[in-house]
Amino acid sequence: MKEGLNRDADNRNKSTTPGVIYKDLYILGSTVGEGPGPAAPGYIRAFDVRSGAVVWTFHTIPLPGEPGYETWPPEAWKKSGGANSWGGITMDEERGVVYCGTGSAAYDHWGGDRIGQNLYANCVLALDAATGVKIWHYQVVHHDIWDYDIPCAPNLVQVQKDGKLIDAVAQPTKMGHLFILDRDTGTPVFPVEEVPVPQSDIPGEVSWPTQPMPPISLRYTRQGFYEHEITDLNDEATTFVKDQIKHMTMGDLFRPPNRDSALIMPQFNGGTDWGGAAYDPFNRKLYVNASNEAEWISMFEAPKNESILQFDLGAKIYQTQCTFCHGSAGQQLQNAHSFSTLKTIAGQRTDDNLREVLSTGKGLMPKFDWLSDGEKNAIIAFLKDKGKDLSIDLSKISVNFANNIPWLATGHNPIKDNEGYPINKRPWGTLSAIDMDSGTIDWQVALGTYPSLEAQGFEATGTFNLGGPLVTAGGLVFIAATMDERFRAFDKDTGEMLWEFQLDAGGYATPATFEVDGKQYLIIAAGGGGIPGTPPGNAYYCFSL
Ligand code: HEC
Structure with missing residues (x-):
C-alpha cells in the first residue's frame, strides 16, 4: 500500500x-x-x-x-x-x-x-x-x-418522482446535510444551492466563496451556533456556559477557523460520522444518526525565530501532531492511548526509548522521523513534565514540526457545562428517518440518555454518538452508538423505542444480522473508548430472536 x-x-x-x-x-x-x-x-x-x-x-x-x-x-x-x-x-x-x-x-x-x-x-x-x-x-x-x-460510505437508494423510480446514492455528512445524487449522472435529485459563506482572514489562506447547501428539509442537525442554542438544562448551567463562551464567536455553519475562538456546530466529528446510514428499499426511507454538539477552534501562528521554553515547544508540537489520536491534555479520554496514559508510559521509559518510538513509529502510530532531534527532545520534555525553565532558541533547531505550514489550529477543543454536559440545547444526539421520495424528515427522535439526568427526570436527552444503524425487513431499526452504552431497537415507521439493552462498553460500531440454520442473529462490537469519558471494552454481543 x-x-x-x-x-x-x-x-x-x-x-x-x-x-x-x-x-x-x-x-x-x-x-x-x-x-x-x-x-x-x-x-x-x-x-x-x-x-x-x-x-x-x-x-x-x-x-x-x-x-x-x-x-x-x-x-x-x-x-x-x-x-x-x-x-x-x-x-x-x-x-x-x-x-x-x-x-x-x-x-x-x-x-x-x-x-x-x-x-x-x-x-x-x-x-x-x-x-x-x-x-x-x-x-x-x-x-x-x-x-x-x-466520513461514511454512500447508500444506494431509490427515489420515486413523477411516477418513476430514479436510482440514486444518498450521502450523509458531518455537516448534517444529506445529498441525494442521481446514480448515473451525479446530479442532485433535490436542488442544491451554492450559498455565499464568510471568508478567512488568516494570512495566506484563500477560502472558497460559496458552499453547497441541500434543501432545509435535508439538513438533519443543528446548523451553526447562536446565543439561543445555549443549554437550558438549569439556570446554573446557562449562566456558566454564557460566561465560558463570552469571548468566543458564534454564527453560521462554514465560518472559517480564524484567530478568535470560534464555536463550531456541528463539531468536527459531525453530524454523522463513520456509522453512516441504513436504507430500507421497501419504504424508501434512510435511517441516519447524528450528534448535535459544539466544539471550538482557533488558529495560531507557528512559532519561528524566537526563544521558547522547551516544555512549551513540546506542548505546541503535541497539540499539532499528536492530539488527533491521543487527545488533548485537558481531555479526559479513557482509551488506551490517551494523553494521561502517554504520560504514564513516558514516565516508565528512557528518553532513548521514546526517541525510538518517534523515529520508527509503532503499530498504527506513524513515525515522526522528520522531526529534528531538538523537537523530539521537546516532546519528551513535555510528556515528562521537564524543560519548564530550559529556554531554546528556535533559530538553532529546524522548526519543521509545522512542515512549513505557517498557521496551525489549536485542535478540536471540547467545551462542556459546569457538570460536564454539552453546552447547547437538547437533543444532543438524534436518529432520523428521511423519506427519499419527498426529501423530508419523516421522524426524528432523541438517541441516548445520560443516566444521571434520567434520574433527575430528563428523559432521552440524546448523547454524542458514533456507529451506525441497521434496518431489518421485519420493521426494526437497531442501533447502539450512544454514550450510555445501550443497544436499542426502534419501530421503523414511527421511531418509537421498542427495546433496549445495557452493554458493558459503547457499541461504537454498526450492528450486523445473519442467519444460521434458519435462525436469525444480531451482532454488535462493543469496543467503547471512542468517545471521551467512556471506557474501552472488548466484546461482541450476539442476540437471537
Ligand atoms: C495516527 C494516530 C497517532 C498519532 C498521530 C500519534 N500516535 Fe502515538 N500512538 C498511536 C497508537 C495507535 C499507539 C499504540 C501503538 C501500539 O502499541 O501498537 C501509540 C503509542 C504511542 C506511545 C507509546 C509507545 C510505546 O512504547 O508503547 C507514545 C509515547 C506515543 N504514541 C507518542 C506520540 C506522540 C508524542 C505523538 C505526536 C508526535 C503521537 N504519538 C502521535 C497512534 C498515534
Missing part, C-alpha cells in the same frame, strides 16, 4: 476500513495523515485478488494532464496529501460502479499551500469498477478548512 504514491509515503498510508470485491478486484481506499506534517495522497486502488498487483489507481489528487489538476497549485500532486476514502466504499454490482466518499485535503485547517477548489477532496465519486475511470464527481465542501471529511 506504500508504493505508487508519488512520494516516499512509508507507513503514512494504511487502511482502517475494508474495501469491496468486484469480480477479481479488491477495491480499497486508505487512511492517511491530516496533520501539518507530511501526508500521503488518498488514491483509490484496485488490487488483483490473486497476485496483489495494482490493476488501477484513481488519483484523488490529480496528476498533470488529468482533469481536476487545475483545482490545485501546480506542484500539489507531489506534496499535498489527504483526499482519501476512509469511510468505506459502496459497490453497485449491476452497474459495475463503485461510489466512494473522500475526506478533506491535508492540512485540515490551513489550505494556503493548496489554494483552489481541491478536487477530488470531499467528493462523492462514481468510478467504473473495472477500470477506475471516473464517471462523475460531486463535491460537498469546496476547499475544506474544517476537517468536514465525507
Whole structure:
C-alpha cells in the first residue's frame, strides 16, 4: 500500500476500513495523515485478488494532464496529501460502479499551500469498477478548512418522482446535510444551492466563496451556533456556559477557523460520522444518526525565530501532531492511548526509548522521523513534565514540526457545562428517518440518555454518538452508538423505542444480522473508548430472536 504514491509515503498510508470485491478486484481506499506534517495522497486502488498487483489507481489528487489538476497549485500532486476514502466504499454490482466518499485535503485547517477548489477532496465519486475511470464527481465542501471529511460510505437508494423510480446514492455528512445524487449522472435529485459563506482572514489562506447547501428539509442537525442554542438544562448551567463562551464567536455553519475562538456546530466529528446510514428499499426511507454538539477552534501562528521554553515547544508540537489520536491534555479520554496514559508510559521509559518510538513509529502510530532531534527532545520534555525553565532558541533547531505550514489550529477543543454536559440545547444526539421520495424528515427522535439526568427526570436527552444503524425487513431499526452504552431497537415507521439493552462498553460500531440454520442473529462490537469519558471494552454481543 506504500508504493505508487508519488512520494516516499512509508507507513503514512494504511487502511482502517475494508474495501469491496468486484469480480477479481479488491477495491480499497486508505487512511492517511491530516496533520501539518507530511501526508500521503488518498488514491483509490484496485488490487488483483490473486497476485496483489495494482490493476488501477484513481488519483484523488490529480496528476498533470488529468482533469481536476487545475483545482490545485501546480506542484500539489507531489506534496499535498489527504483526499482519501476512509469511510468505506459502496459497490453497485449491476452497474459495475463503485461510489466512494473522500475526506478533506491535508492540512485540515490551513489550505494556503493548496489554494483552489481541491478536487477530488470531499467528493462523492462514481468510478467504473473495472477500470477506475471516473464517471462523475460531486463535491460537498469546496476547499475544506474544517476537517468536514465525507466520513461514511454512500447508500444506494431509490427515489420515486413523477411516477418513476430514479436510482440514486444518498450521502450523509458531518455537516448534517444529506445529498441525494442521481446514480448515473451525479446530479442532485433535490436542488442544491451554492450559498455565499464568510471568508478567512488568516494570512495566506484563500477560502472558497460559496458552499453547497441541500434543501432545509435535508439538513438533519443543528446548523451553526447562536446565543439561543445555549443549554437550558438549569439556570446554573446557562449562566456558566454564557460566561465560558463570552469571548468566543458564534454564527453560521462554514465560518472559517480564524484567530478568535470560534464555536463550531456541528463539531468536527459531525453530524454523522463513520456509522453512516441504513436504507430500507421497501419504504424508501434512510435511517441516519447524528450528534448535535459544539466544539471550538482557533488558529495560531507557528512559532519561528524566537526563544521558547522547551516544555512549551513540546506542548505546541503535541497539540499539532499528536492530539488527533491521543487527545488533548485537558481531555479526559479513557482509551488506551490517551494523553494521561502517554504520560504514564513516558514516565516508565528512557528518553532513548521514546526517541525510538518517534523515529520508527509503532503499530498504527506513524513515525515522526522528520522531526529534528531538538523537537523530539521537546516532546519528551513535555510528556515528562521537564524543560519548564530550559529556554531554546528556535533559530538553532529546524522548526519543521509545522512542515512549513505557517498557521496551525489549536485542535478540536471540547467545551462542556459546569457538570460536564454539552453546552447547547437538547437533543444532543438524534436518529432520523428521511423519506427519499419527498426529501423530508419523516421522524426524528432523541438517541441516548445520560443516566444521571434520567434520574433527575430528563428523559432521552440524546448523547454524542458514533456507529451506525441497521434496518431489518421485519420493521426494526437497531442501533447502539450512544454514550450510555445501550443497544436499542426502534419501530421503523414511527421511531418509537421498542427495546433496549445495557452493554458493558459503547457499541461504537454498526450492528450486523445473519442467519444460521434458519435462525436469525444480531451482532454488535462493543469496543467503547471512542468517545471521551467512556471506557474501552472488548466484546461482541450476539442476540437471537
Ligand atoms: C495516527 C494516530 C497517532 C498519532 C498521530 C500519534 N500516535 Fe502515538 N500512538 C498511536 C497508537 C495507535 C499507539 C499504540 C501503538 C501500539 O502499541 O501498537 C501509540 C503509542 C504511542 C506511545 C507509546 C509507545 C510505546 O512504547 O508503547 C507514545 C509515547 C506515543 N504514541 C507518542 C506520540 C506522540 C508524542 C505523538 C505526536 C508526535 C503521537 N504519538 C502521535 C497512534 C498515534
